[in-house]
Amino acid sequence: MSLKLKGKICIITGATSGMGKAIAERFHAEGAKLVLSGRNEKRGDALSNTFSDSVFVAGDVKDVAYNTKLVDVALETFGSLDIVSMNAGALGLGSVTDLPIESWQSTLDTNLSSLFYLSKAALPYLAKTKGNMIINASIAAYKSFPNHPAYCASKAGALALMKQMAVEYAPQVRVNAICPGPVDTPLIWDSAKAFENPASAVENAAKATLMKRLGQPEDIANLVLFLASEEASWITGTAMNIDGGILNT
Numbered sequence: 001m002s003l004k005l006k007g008k009i010c011i012i013t014g015a016t017s018g019m020g021k022a023i024a025e026r027f028h029a030e031g032a033k034l035v036l037s038g039r040n041e042k043r044g045d046a047l048s049n050t051f052s053d054s055v056f057v058a059g060d061v062k063d064v065a066y067n068t069k070l071v072d073v074a075l076e077t078f079g080s081l082d083i084v085s086m087n088a089g090a091l092g093l094g095s096v097t098d099l100p101i102e103s104w105q106s107t108l109d110t111n112l113s114s115l116f117y118l119s120k121a122a123l124p125y126l127a128k129t130k131g132n133m134i135i136n137a138s139i140a141a142y143k144s145f146p147n148h149p150a151y152c153a154s155k156a157g158a159l160a161l162m163k164q165m166a167v168e169y170a171p172q173v174r175v176n177a178i179c180p181g182p183v184d185t186p187l188i189w190d191s192a193k194a195f196e197n198p199a200s201a202v203e204n205a206a207k208a209t210l211m212k213r214l215g216q217p218e219d220i221a222n223l224v225l226f227l228a229s230e231e232a233s234w235i236t237g238t239a240m241n242i243d244g245g246i247l248n249t
């Protein structure tokens, strides 16, 4: 059986939980060498220790220097860089009138500016390997959610940045995004706190999909693997919905 990412050197942010973790597991199973990112050292080290050819680098994606370090570690440890999967995300819950300025800024920094910082460091090396980047955006880029102003704005911005980079760095580098609907990770339970009854908000979100269930992190990893692989070599500048059909309801 041929491995889809054999020997490919990949940075994965948000690898300590949820979708990023599932992507790391899938990429590893397909032969990739991994630079894993997240803040939680215990979870990051535990994950990295289960893999061969993997290193965990703890840090905050809001920090410019940390993003540069992720690229430096990929080059120093494995020699080049092929794929960047960006999943780190924060919610910043509160209506526009309630949300503290610091929370707005922190959410924009985590969900949008960090993409710019990491792309800025990674693109010159991705251009050399004809690599690609996959940004984890959200259906919140298109659809409004109560008490999620910073989240919705940052995810819409992420799609605009993705398209801009796809144009500017073609044909050397492919840049795509995914827009997940409700996926069963810790973040959706935090997101549900914006509703009066969080448990029923999650249940309702699952029921509202055409597929009548929450997405699982592994569903998302399947799509990210496809976009990262050679099978997607003619796909760039695209945002793919993976939402159980919820945007059609």
Ligand SMILES: NC(=O)c1ccc[n+]([C@@H]2O[C@H](COP(=O)([O-])OP(=O)(O)OC[C@H]3O[C@@H](n4cnc5c(N)ncnc54)[C@H](OP(=O)(O)O)[C@@H]3O)[C@@H](O)[C@H]2O)c1
Pocket: 013, 014, 015, 016, 017, 018, 019, 020, 037, 038, 039, 040, 041, 059, 060, 061, 062, 086, 087, 088, 089, 090, 110, 136, 137, 138, 139, 179, 180, 181, 182, 183, 184, 185, 186, 187, 188
């Ligand atoms: N779950 C959903 O329903 C859903 C739907 C659409 C889109 N998304 C998007 O999918 C992505 C992954 O989210 P998830 O659902 O898998 O959530 P999750 O399980 O809570 O994972 C979030 C990840 O982001 C990392 N992270 C957050 N802030 C960070 C920071 N400042 N610096 C470094 N790492 C940071 C966390 O690492 P540490 O905990 O180690 O700091 C964690 O690994 C996010 O971008 C999210 O917006 C989620």
